[in-house]
Amino acid sequence: MADQAAADFRQETRAWLEENCPAAMRRPIQSEKDVCWGGRRYVPACPEQKIWLDRMAERGWTVPDWPTEYGGGGLSPAETKILREEMKAIGARSPLNSFGISMLGPALLKYGSEAQKLEHLPRIARGEIRWCQGYSEPNAGSDLASLATWAEDAGDHYVVSGQKVWTSYADQADWIFCLVRTSKESKQGGISFLLFDMESEGVSTRPILLISGYSPFCETFFDQVRVPKANRVHDENKGWDVAKYLLGHEREMISGMGLGEGGRDTLVADALATIGRDPTGRLADPLLRADIARFQIRARAFAAMSERFLDELKTGRAHPAQPSMMKYYGTELNKDRHELHMAAGGSAALEWESEASRGGAPARAWLRTKANSIEGGTSEIQLNIIAKRILDLPGA
């Protein structure tokens, strides 16, 4: 992008954001309910949240780099980066978070039929349909390809029966993208990728209570669910290709957690509030201060890595397995961050229900992060992938 064109685009974008991003949408996210997930049952946390979503969707900027015909903004990598930078500069919240944007969308763009793209992508872009991911099963965790949910061929449709687990927000999702077995001949080569409505007959969900006291994940049951074959993405028994491609995007998204809440981490402020300063103005706990400072070196370096990774990804330079490195590093970093948050908060951070702790927000967030290095492929699986695909180390 020519320097002048980039400067013009930056100026226009800055002016548009200034005009259109409500003040309430420039404040840091306080809790999960501040995050807009969209969907049929979406209830805005405040009127500004809906205004912000609609204005951004209108411009295609909920998915700035998707083609305009599918509801995107049609922006180049350079323009997308500028938009991201300008949003960050004013602290603008993401207008829409969704597995449709971060996971299914990229997979549909690569593997979907034209009809599938036209049906689903614009609705994802506008936040009309909320998606969940049906991957893991009780006996298929790290060994995901051993999944057993069976899709029986019934002519123009499949009849799906089985069970998924760790389905994030399945109880709130409208549609599911789901891995099913269509052949027992081959492990990875017997998997297909299906899309279906969670209101279909035979679908039921049951939330799982986690150590954080929340239930972001569900068990999801399929009892003879009818799914039209037109809802299969890519060829029959080729679903593993789609799944792997999508997992790369999921890992990319999860790695973003390493960046902390949009770079507005309250760690230092919290530590100073609890512990105070020594006479030289430094945090009065020198060992915690050193831990935080070393953590911040890594966190800032990882922010540079995220920028580098996106720049490489958008221009086809990134190693195809690099999302595994990002996922590994970002999630381990996020766990470190929350350990430090707990240390900084002391006993106040242990409160589970109090108003002062916003209902135990620090402790619950800390516990939530422990799943970061498990979901989307464990840290150990990512290290396996790096060793095999990037370092080319021999198989065992």
Next chain:
Amino acid sequence: MPLFLDDEQTMLRDTARDFIADTAPVAHLRGLRDADDPTGFSRDLWKQFAEMGFTGILIGEAQGGLGLGHVEAGIVLEEIGRNLTPSPFLSTSVAAVEALRGTAQAERWYPGILAGDTVAAVAIDETPKHRDRVALTAERAGNGFRLSGVKRFVAHGHVADVLIVAARTAGAPEDRDGVTLFAVPRDVPGLTTAPERLADSSLAATATFESAMLDADAVLGDVDGGRAVLDRLLRAGRTGVAAESLGVGAGAMAMTIGYLKDRKQFGVPIGSFQALQHRAAHLYAEMEVARAAVLKAQHLLDADMEAADMAVSVAKAMTAMATTLAVNEGVQMHGGIGMTDAYDIGFYMKRARVLAELWGDAGYHADRVAVAAGY
């Protein structure tokens, strides 16, 4: 600007990679070490650096240099690191060139640097740990200054034609203000340099100033206002150390990954063992993140020196941590052979240690980041 090398930078990298690997691989360092070479580097090689244009990489085109930036200087330094090439490139063509930039002294020293005749050294440290304090005094005397004090850890100081010296012209040793930078010719009376061999076979001098007399025109920048010049030197120098350190870590990692594939135990390559695979993969991640931190600092440095300050400390600290891991894992995964002098991995460990200390270790830079962040 995107955070990867553009086409021209990629070409420079390929050129530098081939040239340095051909002319100065680790065997070159080993040869100098075994000969107990008193210079500490090859002057012929320094001439060749000049012929390649490397010595003037940061010197403006109008002054006969390549007029390139810190990304490009870092490209050369990474290859120097990868090959453990003894070279005055960092002190001369990066640190000193930045300190001399825009001063009258540039006209005096740049031509020799461009030609590969002149070597510069940086004399800042006075204590075994790098600190911000400057105690060496420069008192006004006649038309110039009289310098008294001792500088340590002056790489190439014993053979340098010019030393960039931070001296105190006002205030107390810990004060930020009252520092003045000088370009000190080595033949100035009262200056003696005593080289010391370091663990990595490099030579660093202790420079003693005993009422060394300097002309007033040896001042770089303003009297008492030398901190601005020193900051510029250190931002460039630390970013350069980070780039060299990245090369050392990358070289050690490549050697180690290669060994994991070749070495067989229990009838299989040891790289097939998951215990080692995971450690290698973790190391890869740390090195990738370190590379991004270095590139970010270089980009910011090329755009705006002052805004780069924290990114420079992040890069310096991150590369120190990642490369320390690379060399430690390198020796451990090589096993017994990694402990032998005949094998190269130990050289990487030694060089990494020197670079980790140079101009502030990881703790020093983490502290800087903490202070800047208000805690």
